[in-house]
Amino acid sequence: MEAKRIYVDHSATTPMKKCVLDAMLPYFTEDFGNASTVYAEGREAKKAINLAREQVAKAIGATSDEIYFTGSGTEADNWAIRGIALANKNKGNHIITSSVEHHAVLHTCAELEKQGFEVTYLPVDEFGMVSAKSVEEAITDKTVLITIMTANNEIGTIMPIEEIGKVAKKNNIVFHTDAVQAIGMMEIDVEKMGIDLLSLTGHKFYGPKGSGALYVRKGTKIAPILTGGAQERNKRAGTENIPCIVGLGKAIELATEDISGHTEKLRLMRDRFIKRVLDEIPYSRLNGHPTERIAGSANISFEFIEGESLLLMLDMKGISASSGSACTSGSLDPSHVLLAIGLKHETAHGSLRVSFGDSNTLEDADRIVDELKVIVARLREMSPLYEEVKKEKKDV
Ligand SMILES: *Cc1c(COP(=O)(O)O)cnc(C)c1O
Numbered sequence: 001m002e003a004k005r006i007y008v009d010h011s012a013t014t015p016m017k018k019c020v021l022d023a024m025l026p027y028f029t030e031d032f033g034n035a036s037t038v039y040a041e042g043r044e045a046k047k048a049i050n051l052a053r054e055q056v057a058k059a060i061g062a063t064s065d066e067i068y069f070t071g072s073g074t075e076a077d078n079w080a081i082r083g084i085a086l087a088n089k090n091k092g093n094h095i096i097t098s099s100v101e102h103h104a105v106l107h108t109c110a111e112l113e114k115q116g117f118e119v120t121y122l123p124v125d126e127f128g129m130v131s132a133k134s135v136e137e138a139i140t141d142k143t144v145l146i147t148i149m150t151a152n153n154e155i156g157t158i159m160p161i162e163e164i165g166k167v168a169k170k171n172n173i174v175f176h177t178d179a180v181q182a183i184g185m186m187e188i189d190v191e192k193m194g195i196d197l198l199s200l201t202g203h204k205f206y207g208p209k210g211s212g213a214l215y216v217r218k219g220t221k222i223a224p225i226l227t228g229g230a231q232e233r234n235k236r237a238g239t240e241n242i243p244c245i246v247g248l249g250k251a252i253e254l255a256t257e258d259i260s261g262h263t264e265k266l267r268l269m270r271d272r273f274i275k276r277v278l279d280e281i282p283y284s285r286l287n288g289h290p291t292e293r294i295a296g297s298a299n300i301s302f303e304f305i306e307g308e309s310l311l312l313m314l315d316m317k318g319i320s321a322s323s324g325s326a327c328t329s330g331s332l333d334p335s336h337v338l339l340a341i342g343l344k345h346e347t348a349h350g351s352l353r354v355s356f357g358d359s360n361t362l363e364d365a366d367r368i369v370d371e372l373k374v375i376v377a378r379l380r381e382m383s384p385l386y387e388e389v390k391k392e393k394k395d396v
Pocket of ligand 1: 012071073102104149201204212
């Protein structure tokens, strides 16, 4: 009999929970109303959206009139950055971000550069961390936005968001954070952390794909990027995707009801995996911060091997993992995040991201390590570089 497959790519996406699906289903068929209409079906739809808005608000310490639904995390990031840039055009044209952001942020900043904005891409330390001090030093009298992610999707490093929030507040600059990887992994409180805008997406915490939200602090001026009807209080036009909005609300409620219990389980798997890999596979290193990292996520570089071959061989053994970000796999460029923390191109190419989730067990972590040991050894046998290293070792 074939062993069950092990899915350890929860940073790329998660399977939807059955009860989330159950909450969504009626809104595809019997409760199909358009929320902009005045009759009963429309009111029912409106009610469903309002409940989801409260669920999202509660999960991050906001109020429901500060939550706007979007079609994805990518859209939330685009809107936050473009919307603040556009609304503050007369004030300044400078944006501060980091070199390890998701492409939804980096490529949006690059587009704005073409339109005359100036962007500072802050470097990170060897663990992938941005310092609040470097943010403060980058501020000019033209700075209108600071955008720094809460937790990194490739290496899991958690940024000093509260400190950066203080710097932003002190200097009266709008602070956006892409918290897509952080929801359900750590307590988020937009008040305590001094966050003015926050992006999130349902499919990273067992909700539906194509559901996202942007939190916008009351009183923050932001231009819409989708124009048309009056939906989302005139800020995001287009008939609301009610099933997805309902699913997002339900999923975020479940994801944030027992964060410490959930992350404790993930941490055990992750730490067991990391310890065994580093102990049992030579020439391997952990990428990202040793402690300030999201619970389920491990990123390891193996010298002398090719990450793509590693992934294919793991896949043949029934293990679904990633070489970094789903959005860059299939491209030959090494990850911008791994280069930013100082890895050489060759080392970055030999990297593996394992992100544990709800369905995984400690046995899964063990089975992955057992398979990895065999696969890495086999791939190294084919590497001329590794042969040389072995020879040198014998010579000394
Ligand atoms: C997945 C992800 C996104 C993109 O969200 P989508 O809903 O897939 O568009 C943005 N930022 C980070 C950090 C992510 O991990």
